[in-house]
Amino acid sequence: MKIKADTGRCVGAGMCALTLPQVFDQSEDDGTVVVLDAEPPAALGPAVNRAVQLCPSGALSVGR
């Protein structure tokens, strides 16, 4: 699992940082997504998928 984040699309809603703070943070500057761990352990898969689902701007995606 490899997380991709498009900071150009991100609107800083913070749903990812709220859902999974071990993996996602927000920049102090403009609030856009900061990926702390782009290849998190498989056990976090469901939570990562939920964060991707909740993202309002479609800025997050998961690939292999």
Added chain:
Amino acid sequence: MTEATPRLATFPLARERAFDPPDELARRRDEAPVQRMTYADGHEGWLVTGYAEARAILADNRFSTRPELLHSPIPQRGEFSKEPLTPGFFLRMDAPEHTRYRRLLTGQFTVRRMKQLEPRIHEITESRLDAMEREGAPADLVESFALPIPSLVICEMLGVPYEDREKFQRDSAVLVNLDSSMEDVRAAVQDLLSYLHGLVELKAKEPGDDMLSGLVAGGELTTEELGGVALLLLIAGHETTANMLGLGTFALLTNPGQLAVVRDDPAAVDNAVEELLRYLSIVHIGPTRTALEDVEVGDALIRAGESVTLSLGAANRDPERFEGGDTLDVTRPAHGHLSFGHGIHQCLGQQLARIEMRIAYPALLRRFPNLRLAVPARDVPLRAKMAIYGVHRLPVLW
């Protein structure tokens, strides 16, 4: 794919029960989640009541929020589309214009920033509870608790003197009253803007440690734009959370089992707040968007230029998404509700609202374990004619 049969009806606002959206919306959702609706100006647009359809529209940038393209479902606001847009009022802008304003503010509303505010929100909450105790029962929970907490917080964050609240709360009430005439809305906006422009000039001379001072010092926005930004944050910051706290407390008081969970189980509070947001869906009407090109949504073909009005309340009760959604169940997984919207306009202040509710509900219920309504539930005055639903007053005893 066929175009849905025209059903000429307008958006229903009258609620049969305090906490449920109008029954007609659920009936229409069962018929067709996207169907024809006649707007106040005669425009034949659409009503969207299904969860998946509402979410798809909110996330789709082929739908615009620009006022000059919108038809209003509210009769009194029929001509609002002809009004010039207040500079900086980015809720009514599409990307990329919207992006510029939002980017200047998102850093101030991150999850981490909101966590840093926790101690101060605790202090504000406790001081309101102390005041309630001092003044004694009965009390109007809206006036003594639900409104002051978010108002104090947004005033401190923005740098708006709390002493001026009578003025801006009066103007704000005109803006969210669906019965207000365009003249009254226009006057309230002008009044608020001239107040905020004065405040911006003051911040330029005597900057403080607040958001408005920071934006003034940043130098990216004109006084006019700063006024529009401040207007949006000030109104959104206190009308919404105040009504969630008032209506949410009312809902818990009439559901004692649910109340006990919020009061006694700290681990359940985060999810309980999500469920209250879903169940109560306080945005009473809309949002409304207009298609910039032909878009298929579910079985419907929405043509360029047609307006769509969503019911977040109906969408958040859609049985396809939330099983038994008409029941308040603070233990259900409630994430994914649309109460803060979705897409690029999803509420900027949602993490602030969450922190305020996570602190305020349990603090209130623990301080007053015998909190109860001072009047029969049917006598609690409901905000049926306001854009943000809730209670006008909530008389309580303890």
